[in-house]
Amino acid sequence: MNTLQEISKVLLSSKKIGITYHVSPDGDAVGSALALLNGLKFLNKDAYLISKDIISENLQFLKSSSEANGKVIKPLSETDVVVVVDCGNFERISAELKEFKGSIINIDHHISNDKYGKFNYVDINAAATAEIVFELLNIMGINFDKVNEDLYEIGTCLYTSLVTDTGGFRHSNVTSRTHKIASKLKEIGVNNTYIYQSLFDNNSFEKIRLIGKSINNMELLLDRKVSLIKIPKSYGEELNIEIGDTSDIISFGLQIKGVEVSVLIKETENGSKASLRSKNEIDVRKIAEKLGGGGHVKAAGITMNGLNLEEAKDKILEQIEKELL
Ligand SMILES: [Mn+2]
Known part of the structure; x- marks a missing residue:
């Protein structure tokens, strides 16, 4: 150094x-x-x-x-x-x-x-x-x-x-x-x-509607300790919006009492792209690294080419479950 x-x-x-x-x-x-x-x-x-x-x-x-x-x-x-x-x-x-x-x-x-x-x-x-x-x-x-x-x-x-x-x-x-x-x-x-x-305080109406639609499909999993949002490409087409940065959307999951990890998975051209956020002790970087991603202890990301949203979800939950034990 x-x-x-x-x-x-x-x-x-x-x-x-x-x-x-x-x-x-x-x-x-x-x-x-x-x-x-x-x-x-x-x-x-x-x-x-x-x-x-x-x-x-x-x-x-x-x-x-x-x-x-x-x-x-x-x-x-x-x-x-x-x-x-x-x-x-x-x-x-x-x-x-x-x-x-x-x-x-x-x-x-x-x-x-x-x-x-x-x-x-x-x-x-x-x-x-x-x-x-x-x-x-x-x-x-x-x-x-x-x-x-x-x-x-x-x-x-x-x-x-x-x-x-x-x-x-x-x-x-x-x-x-x-x-x-x-x-x-x-x-x-x-x-x-x-x-x-x-x-x-600078969002388009379409972005706010994307947030609404995304939160609507949020799931609470693994004993309600994990929140998960999936964003298929079709959301962008339906709402006429480019799905860009979604870091504001993933943070809604952590706002739920008892949730330790918030996951957001986006459908991409090549498969899926996931983001993970942790509220307290769980090291999401470790989880991301196991699946080829990286980042910080409390914020990490994974590019998951070749996997659809459901497949990506299963792989991520499997790793999170090990960390929650
Ligand atoms: Mn930075």
Whole structure:
């Protein structure tokens, strides 16, 4: 592992820097990447975003999010360094890096990180990758100690990461450092209400109907300790909606008294894709890893190609049952 001082030096001595994140980027991936991107630009660095994904609509209020337009999916020529944030595995990077000859910097907080970079910094105690990016920016000379438009934009990206990766400062990954950073960002004028509304009070009517339809088919299983939602592709067609991020839907399962694990399985082109959330002690990462997936103790995911929703459900329940004993 490297230090953030070493990584800061590499970045400050690089001419052209690409930044990317994991596929289907969530709030932390996007917020961390854009905070770093806007920070490097603030330091007059030639930095740009590489992204195979389009950033989801509720994150498009973040500065420079429009750089993810589907056009830059691999490093531009003469790029010295590509920074990958919030991504544990090389295969999950939202950029084509197989032929890249420069250095990769891997900045992340996932326990299951393959250290695929030439430079690696993984802090599993960070609630969000943005906590690491905040520190890195400070080391590079960006101090969040005055009110200014650029710092406000960078701070808004960082705060968005903190809010999304902690479930609004609710999950057990939150530390005093998380709140200290949030406090610092609030001091320079970052608007928590604006961020919250942009993120969460910004759904289409169709999305709310999708939530309703999904909750309607929720099952309580294994002694009512497991909630399970299946989302077939047909829901998207019926409601005329692209079924994108469903992390808000899975959280409804955990709101039920006595539920320990919430499962959501989506039908995909190649089979199924499952997400798991844990309320207390159960390690869903362990369950996901047994089925070829990964993630965090309390939030994990599995791509299950070749399995339909029912088959995926059976496989997952079999593993959860072992953990519940
Ligand atoms: Mn994250």
